[in-house]
Amino acid sequence: VYGQNTSKNSSKSLQINEKTLSDILEKNKAFYKEGKVADYIPELGKMQADKIAFSVVNENGKVINVGDVNQKFTIQSISKIIALMIAVTEKGEKNVFSKMGYFGTDKPFNHYANLETTGKPLNPMMNAGAILTTSMIEGEGDIPFKKILEMVRYITKNNSIDYSKSVYNSEKETGNKNRGMFYLMKNNGLIEGDEEKLNNYFKQCSIEVTAEDLAKIGYFFAHQCTRFDGDTTYKNAEISQLIQSQMLTAGMYEFSGEYSRTVGLPSKSGVGGGITVSVANKIGIGVFSPALDEHGNSAAGYHMILDLVKQYNLSLF
Numbered sequence: 587v588y589g590q591n592t593s594k595n596s597s598k599s600l601q602i603n604e605k606t607l608s609d610i611l612e613k614n615k616a617f618y619k620e621g622k623v624a625d626y627i628p629e630l631g632k633m634q635a636d637k638i639a640f641s642v643v644n645e646n647g648k649v650i651n652v653g654d655v656n657q658k659f660t661i662q663s664i665s666k667i668i669a670l671m672i673a674v675t676e677k678g679e680k681n682v683f684s685k686m687g688y689f690g691t692d693k694p695f696n697h698y699a700n701l702e703t704t705g706k707p708l709n710p711m712m713n714a715g716a717i718l719t720t721s722m723i724e725g726e727g728d729i730p731f732k733k734i735l736e737m738v739r740y741i742t743k744n745n746s747i748d749y750s751k752s753v754y755n756s757e758k759e760t761g762n763k764n765r766g767m768f769y770l771m772k773n774n775g776l777i778e779g780d781e782e783k784l785n786n787y788f789k790q791c792s793i794e795v796t797a798e799d800l801a802k803i804g805y806f807f808a809h810q811c812t813r814f815d816g817d818t819t820y821k822n823a824e825i826s827q828l829i830q831s832q833m834l835t836a837g838m839y840e841f842s843g844e845y846s847r848t849v850g851l852p853s854k855s856g857v858g859g860g861i862t863v864s865v866a867n868k869i870g871i872g873v874f875s876p877a878l879d880e881h882g883n884s885a886a887g888y889h890m891i892l893d894l895v896k897q898y899n900l901s902l903f
């Protein structure tokens with residue numbers, strides 16, 4: 587309601603518990619019926635539409651999980667924030683963003699017309715910019731992919747994480763639009779090298795995670811790249827600011843503006859049905875429900891995030 591008191595008390599612990607999360611999950615799980623499981627990558631279409639999970643890493647780094655907590659799904663576009671972190675660390679922000687923009691968008695994630703006009707991708711969150719970002723990570727063959735995988739394993743402290751070969755093959759076989767973008771960028775002088783570079787992008791999208799892993803990724807960027815257990819090996823405020831700003835601007839694609847009005851937090855979605863959210867200096871949120879809305883974002887996932895944000899007054903604004 588307009589005019590409602592939304593004063594914040596940042597020093598108090600939020601005291602989110604399992605009951606809070608399971609109440610929100612129960613209230614919103616039926617929203618999956620309004621969405622559709624992605625099947626443009628055929629292997630993704632096999633996911634059961636009513637699977638759902640909700641995770642938070644709280645202010646103290648404690649994990650709270652409800653729903654289908656062990657359900658694995660592919661990370662998809664959420665991997666783009668990890669790839670951006672690595673590319674910027676290796677090449678510098680100036681260099682990376684000389685090849686693409688910091689723009690928001692009114693276009694879907696696989697839009698690429700800018701490659702014909704300005705010649706450059708709009709941002710590193712949409713497919714074109716993400717394919718370019720991964721191509722900038724140093725190393726031959728699948729070394730860039732391995733760096734992304736190792737970073738996901740580090741952030742989640744979960745060495746069992748790997749990629750799904752069947753999803754990878756499915757993406758590779760059907761990803762001709764991505765292949766088209768890859769060659770347009772090669773034509774424009776933005777990418778050097780062969781399709782191995784594109785395969786690294788397909789592989790990073792096929793990394794399998796749980797909602798808990800996504801909450802840990804959210805926590806990491808919310809805390810200046812400090813891991814949930816307090817490990818500061820990669821601590822870097824500049825990088826976390828950059829990543830969160832891109833998540834806020836373009837992490838939910840053409841829905842980002844409206845999402846920033848309703849949720850108001852840096853977030854990144856993937857067509858596997860996951861969303862990761864960073865609440866700066868506080869918590870990380872991870873949701874999973876594979877049925878997607880018309881923007882390619884998890885339908886029930888969005889509604890669970892929205893309820894948590896309202897209940898705890900978490901919006902930035």
Ligand code: DON
Nearest residue numbers: 662663695791855856857882
């Ligand atoms: O390249 C693709 O189309 C997928 N591997 C990733 C797209 C994606 O996750 C968009 N996010 N909502």
